[in-house]
Amino acid sequence: MQTPKDYTRKLLLDTAREAFLRKGFKAVSMREISKLSGVGLSNIYNYYPCKDDLLAVVLHPLLEAMNGMLDNHNRNESLSLEIFTSEEYHRKSMQEVMGIITRYRKEFKLLFLDTQDSRFNDFWERWIEKSTAIGMEYLERMKELYPDLHTQISPFFIHFTCSWWINMMKEVVLHEELSQEEIECFIGEYIHFSTGGWKKLMNVECNREKKMVGSKTSSYSSRIKTNSI
Structure with a gap:
């Protein structure tokens, strides 16, 4: 079974991918990813310390x-x-x-x-x-x-x-x-x-x-x- 952490990590990845490909990397902020995914901004940094890390995974x-x-x-x-x-x-x-x-x-x-x-x-x-x-x-x-x-x-x-x-x-x-x-x-x-x-x-x-x-x-x-x- 998928653990809550794995689920959250994948959710953030999927959200970031959709946002980056739709609007571009520069136009998307971590705050927007937080809003779109429903994951708290401070919690996102536990998975991806910076936006570059999300881009690398995408x-x-x-x-x-x-x-x-x-x-x-x-x-x-x-x-x-x-x-x-x-x-x-x-x-x-x-x-x-x-x-x-x-x-x-x-x-x-x-x-x-x-x-x-x-x-x-x-x-x-x-x-x-x-x-x-x-x-x-x-x-x-x-x-x-x-x-x-x-x-x-x-x-x-x-x-x-x-x-x-x-x-x-x-x-x-x-x-x-x-x-x-x-x-x-x-x-x-x-x-x-x-x-x-x-x-x-x-x-x-x-x-x-x-x-x-x-x-x-x-x-x-x-x-x-x-x-x-």
């Missing part, structure tokens, strides 16, 4: 989803040249982004537009820095697997592409007139366009051709040895 599911997406894009399974050509990989990437935007559109809008007076004021800058560091690590790991890849990409370019990714999602979130089909089309176009650029920049095709030639040569040599025996 945004937590979105931030978890964002971290999960970043982890997915840099997991071991993504250390393959197939990510540049696989339509299945592109389709899954598009569906992942679509799912997060669709589920957390209001939270995204809040985080993009109305967190200036909170601890999340510089969230996107910190996110881009984190993504840049992970991206540089990813290139190093790809270089170990594919030595002929060009991975000497400037850190600032990686920073730019991470920023571009965030702005892509921001445009989708803020253009509420877009239909699901239009969003799906746009994200798919972005993923193909971005992948094509990285493919060219890293000389992926050249590396693939060398691997194919090497594979054929190895196979041919094996056949010769077999026939000789």
Whole structure:
């Protein structure tokens, strides 16, 4: 059974979420949350010491989803040249982004537009820095697997592409007139366009051709040895 404290904590969270998403973080006071929830103002501080703490809990599911997406894009399974050509990989990437935007559109809008007076004021800058560091690590790991890849990409370019990714999602979130089909089309176009650029920049095709030639040569040599025996 849910304890009174758990009930009150959830009540405050649900009340704050509805108020923040409807009016914006800055426009909602703790006194208003107290009035809407029926929980005494002094009692609220026993659960959430400040309004920022309530905002953090409201945004937590979105931030978890964002971290999960970043982890997915840099997991071991993504250390393959197939990510540049696989339509299945592109389709899954598009569906992942679509799912997060669709589920957390209001939270995204809040985080993009109305967190200036909170601890999340510089969230996107910190996110881009984190993504840049992970991206540089990813290139190093790809270089170990594919030595002929060009991975000497400037850190600032990686920073730019991470920023571009965030702005892509921001445009989708803020253009509420877009239909699901239009969003799906746009994200798919972005993923193909971005992948094509990285493919060219890293000389992926050249590396693939060398691997194919090497594979054929190895196979041919094996056949010769077999026939000789």
